[in-house]
Amino acid sequence: MDLHRPRLNCAESFPGLDHHMISYCPAGNARLVQGRAGIVHESMISAGVSLILPAGYDSSWDGDSAASARLRVPASLVDMAAEQVGRRSMAQVEIRNVFEVRDTAIERLALILLAEMDLKPHPTQALIVDGVSTALAAHLLRLYNVFELAEPRDERSLGRVELSRLIAYIEDNIDRTIGLAELAEIVNVSRFHFARLFKRSTGQTAISFVEQCRLRRARALIAETDLPLSEIALMTGFADQSHFTRRFHRHIGSTPAAYARERGRRRTGRRSDGTR
Numbered sequence: 001m002d003l004h005r006p007r008l009n010c011a012e013s014f015p016g017l018d019h020h021m022i023s024y025c026p027a028g029n030a031r032l033v034q035g036r037a038g039i040v041h042e043s044m045i046s047a048g049v050s051l052i053l054p055a056g057y058d059s060s061w062d063g064d065s066a067a068s069a070r071l072r073v074p075a076s077l078v079d080m081a082a083e084q085v086g087r088r089s090m091a092q093v094e095i096r097n098v099f100e101v102r103d104t105a106i107e108r109l110a111l112i113l114l115a116e117m118d119l120k121p122h123p124t125q126a127l128i129v130d131g132v133s134t135a136l137a138a139h140l141l142r143l144y145n146v147f148e149l150a151e152p153r154d155e156r157s158l159g160r161v162e163l164s165r166l167i168a169y170i171e172d173n174i175d176r177t178i179g180l181a182e183l184a185e186i187v188n189v190s191r192f193h194f195a196r197l198f199k200r201s202t203g204q205t206a207i208s209f210v211e212q213c214r215l216r217r218a219r220a221l222i223a224e225t226d227l228p229l230s231e232i233a234l235m236t237g238f239a240d241q242s243h244f245t246r247r248f249h250r251h252i253g254s255t256p257a258a259y260a261r262e263r264g265r266r267r268t269g270r271r272s273d274g275t276r
Contacts, residue, residue, distance in 0.1 A: 012060070013058070013059070013060045015058055016055070016056045016057055016058050017053065017055050017056070017057075018055055018056075018075065019055055019072045019073060019074050019075055020052070020053065020054050020055050020072075020073040020074075020075060020078065020095055020140060021052075021053040021070055021071065021072055021073070022050055022051070022052055022053075022070070022071040022073065022106060022110070022136065022140075023050065023051040023053070023068045023069070023070050023071075024049075024050045024068065024069045024070075024071065024106060024107065024110040025045050025046065025047055025048065025049045025050070025068050026047060026068075026069055026110070026111070026114060027047050028046075028047060029044055029045060029046040029047065030044070030045050031043075031044055031045075032044075032045045034051070034059060034060070034099055035059065035060045041099035041100070043099065043100050045100065048102055048107060049100055049101070049102060050098075050100075050101050050102070050103050050106045050107070050110075051098065051099055051100060051101075052095065052096070052097065052098040052101070052140070052144060053097065054094070054095035054096065054097055055075045055095070056075075057097065059097075069110050069113065069114055071109075071110060071113065071136060073133060073136050073137055073140060074133075074137075077133060077134065077137040077191075077192070078093060078095065078137045078140055078141055079093055080137070080190055080191070080192050081134075081137045081138050081141045081192045082141055082145075083190075084190065084192050084193050084196070092147045093141065093145060093147070094145065094146040094147060095140050095141075095144050095145060095146075096144045096145070096146055098144060103139075103143075105135075105139050106136070106139065109132050109135055109136055109139075112128065112132055113129070113132055116128060116129065119239060119243060120239045120240060120243070121239065122177075122237070122238055122239025122240075122243055123175070123176050123177040123178065123237035123238070123239075124177070124178075124207070124210065124211060124214070124237060124238070125177065125239075126177045126178070126179040126180075127177070127178055127179055127180055127206065127207050127210055128207055130179050130180035130181065130191065131180055131195065131205060131206065131207045134180065134191060134192050134195050135195075137192065138192065157197065157200050157201040158187060158197050158198065158200075158201040158202075162186075162187045163201065163202070165186055165187070166183060166186055166187065166198075167213075169183070169186055170183075170209075170210055170213050171213060171217075174213060174214055174217050174235075174236055174237055175234065175235050175236065175237050176237060177237070178210055178237075180194065180195065180206060183198075183206060194206070211247065211251075212251070214236045214237050214238065214247075215236075215247065215248060215251055215252065217235075217236045218232055218233075218236040218238075218244070218248065218256070219252070219259070221235065221236070222256060222259055222260050222263065223263050229241055229244070229256045229257060229260065232244070232256070233256075241256075244256060245257075
């Protein structure tokens, strides 16, 4: 994803892209003219509006440029999503050109990525980006495909052995980045199919599950060791202590330091009785 700042009287042209592009306006407004496939669109673009540019078509833009987050969705990812719901032929996948739409799902997903851009790189980030990309691909296919979709073919869930392998892998790699693709490889399915299977089997997304594993390990380390909180943050896959504190507080209801004090520890790593 790229973040573009507002500009006045700008002109841009895009040759046929090899990916689908969603341009989301997070703030401000601007007059914009788009030419595509011999059709000219003109409107005042404002905060919350998205524009969808499907792969393979040239387009030109003229006017004022509002702040925009440009989300690139690989065409191959949309094709993969289509294959999972019975649309094997790429001829049955054609994303519509949409000049102006208010789509709450796109907005929520774009805001997740914008929030990630403000953070330092962290191990959970790849999983978040993978998950958002997969969700965007599925969303484009469901709402913006020219062709009607068939019903899903496969409604199976992950078995206990598969879930056990996944949990063991996550626990063994809790201190580093874990991507959706590598989790999918463990159970030998596509990334898109894995996201659906995991949610169906556990009732939660893989992103949420991995974060809960990180927080569970962090709570155990706080309660059972004298390690500094900054070290625990890195050992459990958070970008830094600040990131760790925010996520811990959101899910546990207290900061790691407060949680440690409740269990007889000081922030420095000493126990409250003065022993190490």
